[in-house]
Amino acid sequence: MVLSIYAYGQPVLKKVAEDINPDYPALKELIENMWETMYHANGVGLAAPQIGLPIRLFVIDTIQTMEKGKEAMGFKKVFINAHKVEETGDLKPYEEGCLSIPDIRGDVDRPQVVRLQYLDENFEPHDDIFTGINARVIQHEYDHIDGILFVEHLKPLKKQLIRRKLENIKKGKVQADYKMKFAIK
Numbered sequence: 001m002v003l004s005i006y007a008y009g010q011p012v013l014k015k016v017a018e019d020i021n022p023d024y025p026a027l028k029e030l031i032e033n034m035w036e037t038m039y040h041a042n043g044v045g046l047a048a049p050q051i052g053l054p055i056r057l058f059v060i061d062t063i064q065t066m067e068k069g070k071e072a073m074g075f076k077k078v079f080i081n082a083h084k085v086e087e088t089g090d091l092k093p094y095e096e097g098c099l100s101i102p103d104i105r106g107d108v109d110r111p112q113v114v115r116l117q118y119l120d121e122n123f124e125p126h127d128d129i130f131t132g133i134n135a136r137v138i139q140h141e142y143d144h145i146d147g148i149l150f151v152e153h154l155k156p157l158k159k160q161l162i163r164r165k166l167e168n169i170k171k172g173k174v175q176a177d178y179k180m181k182f183a184i185k
Contacts, residue, residue, distance in 0.1 A: 002179065003037045003051045008101045008149065009170030009183030015054045017047075017145040019081040022123045024055070031078055031121055034059045041178040043099045045137050047144030050100050052181065056081045058141040062134050075134060082118035082142060085127070087111035094136055096150045101169060102176040104162050108153040110139050 006012055020027070030048075034057075038046035044065055047058035063074035089112030097105040114135045117127045130138050140150060151162065168174055172182035 001033050001036065002040045003033050004179040004181045005037065005041060005046075005050050005099050005176075006052050007169050007172070007174070007180045007182045008151075008166055010052070010100075010181065011183075012049050012052050012054055013100060013144070013149060014147045015049065016147045017049055017054045017056045020055045020057065028121070031057075031059065035061075037178075038099075041099050041176075045141040046099065047141045049144050049147070056145045058082070058145060060137050060141060062137055065133055065137075073132075073134075078121040079116070079138070079141070080119040080121065080123065082116055082145065084142060085115040085117055087114050087139070089113040089131075094133075096136075096140060098140070098150050099176075099178070101149065101151060101166070102174050102180075104151065104165055104169075106151065106154045106158050106162070108140075108150055110136055110153075114138055114142075116142070 034046050034051065037051065038059060044062055045058060045060040048055045058079050061076040063071050063076055066074040091109040092112050093107040093109050095105050096108045112135060113129060113131050115129045116138060119125055143150065151166065170183045
């Protein structure tokens with residue numbers, strides 16, 4: 001089932017999410033709905049706070065971002081109770097966007113390597129190192145479960161330039177090709 005994506009201004013997007021247990025209600029169905037919602041909105045990642053749930057869960061599919069013939073460099077994974085161990089490497093700028101903040105994009109500087117401890121959908125533990133675009137997408141989605149939005153990483157001038165657009169998103173004055181829930185009706 002395609003779920004509504006919570007827009008900029010929704011309080012759940014600013015909360016630090018909580019770990020969950022294997023008995024979290026209807027977890028398998030929730031994960032399936034998150035995949036369906038992400039693909040419907042043409043996203044490469046989706047975090048639970050973006051669908052209104054303050055839990056440490058996100059899904060990512062970077063295979064679709066890879067050049068033809070390099071799909072094996074991407075991955076499709078579920079991340080539960082993820083916690084960053086470390087970020088290393090030089091900061092590199094890259095233009096990011098977010099399903100919760102339609103029509104706004106901006107360069108975000110992020111380290112090129114991230115080490116993450118997390119559980120998969122079967123609650124099997126993992127401790128992995130990710131690089132390149134894979135690391136970037138993880139860092140973006142990880143920020144969501146820590147209550148951080150990519151616009152907070154933008155340079156001050158860019159933040160000034162998008163301030164009115166952000167206020168309009170809060171009020172629902174934005175077009176998206178997917179269902180959204182806005183902070184102010």
